[in-house]
Amino acid sequence: MSAWLRAFWRALTRRDTGEAPPPPAGQDGPPALDIAPDDPIVAFFLRAPGAVEVDEIELDSPAVRALRAAGIKLVVPLVSQGELIGLLNLGPRLSEQEYSADDRALLNNLATQAAPALRVAQLVRQQQAETQERERLDYEMRVARLIQQTLLPRTSPTLPGWQLARHYQPARAVGGDFYDFIELTDGRLVLIVGDVTDKGVPAALLMATVRSFLRSAAQRLVAPGLVLRRANEHLCGDIPPNMFVTCLYAVLDPESGRLWYANAGHDPPYVRREGQVEELRAIGVPLGLMPDIEYQEHELVLEPGDSVLLYSDGLVEAHNSGREMFGFPRLQAAVARHAEARGQALIDALLADLAGFAGEGWEQEDDITLVVLEREPAAGAPARSRQAGDGAARLAGPWERLAEHRVPSQPGNEHLALRYLGEAVRRLDLPPRDLERLKTAVAEATMNAMEHGNSYRPDAPVLLEVLASPAAVMVRITDRGQGQPLPVLEVPDIEAKLAGLQSPRGWGMFLIERLVDHMRVSSGDERHTVELILYRKGDRYAGETT
Amino acid sequence: MPAKQLEASVRRLPGVAIIDLRGEINATAEAALNAAYAEAEQGDPRAVLLNFVEVDYINSTGIALIVGLLARARSSNRQLRAYGLSDHYVEIFHITRLADFMQVFSDEAAAVAVGES
Numbered sequence: 001m002s003a004w005l006r007a008f009w010r011a012l013t014r015r016d017t018g019e020a021p022p023p024p025a026g027q028d029g030p031p032a033l034d035i036a037p038d039d040p041i042v043a044f045f046l047r048a049p050g051a052v053e054v055d056e057i058e059l060d061s062p063a064v065r066a067l068r069a070a071g072i073k074l075v076v077p078l079v080s081q082g083e084l085i086g087l088l089n090l091g092p093r094l095s096e097q098e099y100s101a102d103d104r105a106l107l108n109n110l111a112t113q114a115a116p117a118l119r120v121a122q123l124v125r126q127q128q129a130e131t132q133e134r135e136r137l138d139y140e141m142r143v144a145r146l147i148q149q150t151l152l153p154r155t156s157p158t159l160p161g162w163q164l165a166r167h168y169q170p171a172r173a174v175g176g177d178f179y180d181f182i183e184l185t186d187g188r189l190v191l192i193v194g195d196v197t198d199k200g201v202p203a204a205l206l207m208a209t210v211r212s213f214l215r216s217a218a219q220r221l222v223a224p225g226l227v228l229r230r231a232n233e234h235l236c237g238d239i240p241p242n243m244f245v246t247c248l249y250a251v252l253d254p255e256s257g258r259l260w261y262a263n264a265g266h267d268p269p270y271v272r273r274e275g276q277v278e279e280l281r282a283i284g285v286p287l288g289l290m291p292d293i294e295y296q297e298h299e300l301v302l303e304p305g306d307s308v309l310l311y312s313d314g315l316v317e318a319h320n321s322g323r324e325m326f327g328f329p330r331l332q333a334a335v336a337r338h339a340e341a342r343g344q345a346l347i348d349a350l351l352a353d354l355a356g357f358a359g360e361g362w363e364q365e366d367d368i369t370l371v372v373l374e375r376e377p378a379a380g381a382p383a384r385s386r387q388a389g390d391g392a393a394r395l396a397g398p399w400e401r402l403a404e405h406r407v408p409s410q411p412g413n414e415h416l417a418l419r420y421l422g423e424a425v426r427r428l429d430l431p432p433r434d435l436e437r438l439k440t441a442v443a444e445a446t447m448n449a450m451e452h453g454n455s456y457r458p459d460a461p462v463l464l465e466v467l468a469s470p471a472a473v474m475v476r477i478t479d480r481g482q483g484q485p486l487p488v489l490e491v492p493d494i495e496a497k498l499a500g501l502q503s504p505r506g507w508g509m510f511l512i513e514r515l516v517d518h519m520r521v522s523s524g525d526e527r528h529t530v531e532l533i534l535y536r537k538g539d540r541y542a543g544e545t546t
Numbered sequence: 547m548p549a550k551q552l553e554a555s556v557r558r559l560p561g562v563a564i565i566d567l568r569g570e571i572n573a574t575a576e577a578a579l580n581a582a583y584a585e586a587e588q589g590d591p592r593a594v595l596l597n598f599v600e601v602d603y604i605n606s607t608g609i610a611l612i613v614g615l616l617a618r619a620r621s622s623n624r625q626l627r628a629y630g631l632s633d634h635y636v637e638i639f640h641i642t643r644l645a646d647f648m649q650v651f652s653d654e655a656a657a658v659a660v661g662e663s
Contacts, residue, residue, distance in 0.1 A: 411574075412572075433633060436632075436634035437637075440605075440634070440638070443603075444605065444606055492642070494613065494642060494646070497617070498613065498617045498620060505607065505610040506606075506610075507606035507642060508606040510642075511609075511638065511641065515641075
């Protein structure tokens with residue numbers, strides 16, 4: 001009888017765990033037996049009227065071979081509601097006699113009563129396991145939410161002349177959205193919106209990793225493309241399979257309004273300007289998918305009144321009861337329609353649109369993150385600027401960043417700037433005379449920056465940035481001229497100079513203004529920047545002779 | 547990144563002195579340029595020619611130095627001529643109006659010949 005009990009116990013426990021526990025100490029029970037669902041023995045047992053002699057089973061069945069190998073003589077199927085839920089496996093009788101008809105009858109009787117009891121026990125165990133799993137998931141969700149809420153910014157930075165509003169609405173299952181604001185020591189602000197695939201604790205932990213890395217890289221590297229490249233290198237190899245991170249990384253210069261950004265597979269932001277809403281096209285591979293990825297940098301100058309919306313896919317991928325998706329066109333149209341809604345008001349309007357679209361009883365499927373950055377339309381923004389030439393505003397389109405270098409402030413280093421410029425614009429194939437014009441203008445502006453802005457201080461390099469759009473090339477030269485006034489330009493007059501009425505010098509700015517199509521100068525508390533813009537018009541000198 | 551120091555030497559042809567310039571005309575060129583001009587003035591040539599064939603860089607300070615030479619030449623009723631400038635620097639000479647006060651030629655022969663007729 002002890003063999004029966006051991007078999008019963010085995011059948012009971014195996015159903016629950018899928019694995020056989022070790023037999024009780026000092027007892028050699030039959031070995032664990034796994035029966036594949038497509039094993040013909042399953043159908044055989046379901047049809048069997050009761051106990052079956054293993055030696056009499058004529059089936060090509062792995063389970064039968066296993067039973068024989070284990071020395072099982074007699075098997076009693078346990079069937080409940082037409083489902084095979086276990087077996088009573090009996091070895092040879094201890095008396096070495098065959099099982100009698102009475103034994104079989106007793107076993108069949110036992111099986112008839114044990115099967116429903118076993119089924120009930122299995123269901124109870126299953127329910128307990130499900131309850132534990134639910135509790136575990138609830139706990140994980142609380143942990144994940146705690147991680148996310150701990151790491152997301154609690155306040156928005158205050159920038160004079162700017163509005164920054166944000167909204168984060170976690171889904172019940174807690175997705176992997178994150179956003180961050182990082183104030184750089186030079187006054188610029190980093191804005192990040194990202195999304196980790198997966199949900200729960202794994203997503204929250206990955207989000208924490210990415211956030212920490214971006215925070216440490218932001219001050220050190222600054223350039224968005226470089227930050228994303230390093231983050232990708234950091235993640236590749238360590239990230240679990242099938243997980244990746246999308247991330248939009250932008251650097252705002254509040255003084256000039258320049259927004260410098262790169263994208264690792266995140267939904268592209270929208271910019272609203274004079275009622276028109278455009279997508280800021282920037283593409284790139286999500287972080288953690290593959291190594292050695294370059295991230296293109298782009299740039300936009302936000303003028304007073306312009307807004308940028310950064311967001312996660314929780315909004316655009318929300319579905320209504322008809323399984324229709326909110327979608328990008330609807331979001332773009334909504335941002336345009338709510339032209340008067342600024343900052344937090346725009347977020348509120350978009351959420352109201354979403355609520356109207358989704359209808360009552362809508363269950364949020366994914367996290368929703370919205371960040372609105374807006375340059376206030378009121379006059380008196382901190383940056384002072386002067387634009388030379390007309391039509392500069394239309395050059396405020398997206399720029400691709402070709403190069404950024406720091407040029408030590410020492411005499412003669414304008415040549416270093418020219419070398420960097422030449423390398424950066426080589427692939428643009430500028431007409432030679434345009435390139436010469438640009439080089440002379442850049443040399444002059446760099447000399448001014450090194451000498452007048454930085455006083456040739458070795459610890460104060462000049463920042464040289466080269467950007468290109470399909471229509472133009474821009475070179476930006478920034479020094480640390482602290483609050484220096486914009487120079488009052490005296491137009492050099494050669495006759496006055498030859499007559500000794502003007503200094504022979506004073507040609508630098510005059511040449512710059514005449515060699516490029518636009519010059520923009522801006523000056524803040526800590527920086528002085530000259531932007532030189534040259535249109536790409538093909539060879540404007542074709543057919544011209546000197 | 548040190549700039550290439552200007553080298554300036556003086557040659558003479560009948561009636562003219564030619565200053566052969568090699569290198570960059572920037573702030574560091576002042577002494578060499580002024581010394582060469584002073585040497586060129588000796589013998590009182592009617593014209594001094596600046597040979598820019600081997601000059602690859604002129605910055606705004608260099609322009610100012612040339613303006614200074616032009617003022618000196620004009621004060622002594624001497625012509626200052628230039629030749630061998632690249633198209634870009636010819637444009638610079640026009641933008642600054644230097645070309646209105648000193649004749650610019652493509653080569654030495656033309657620059658020398660102009661006063662011979």
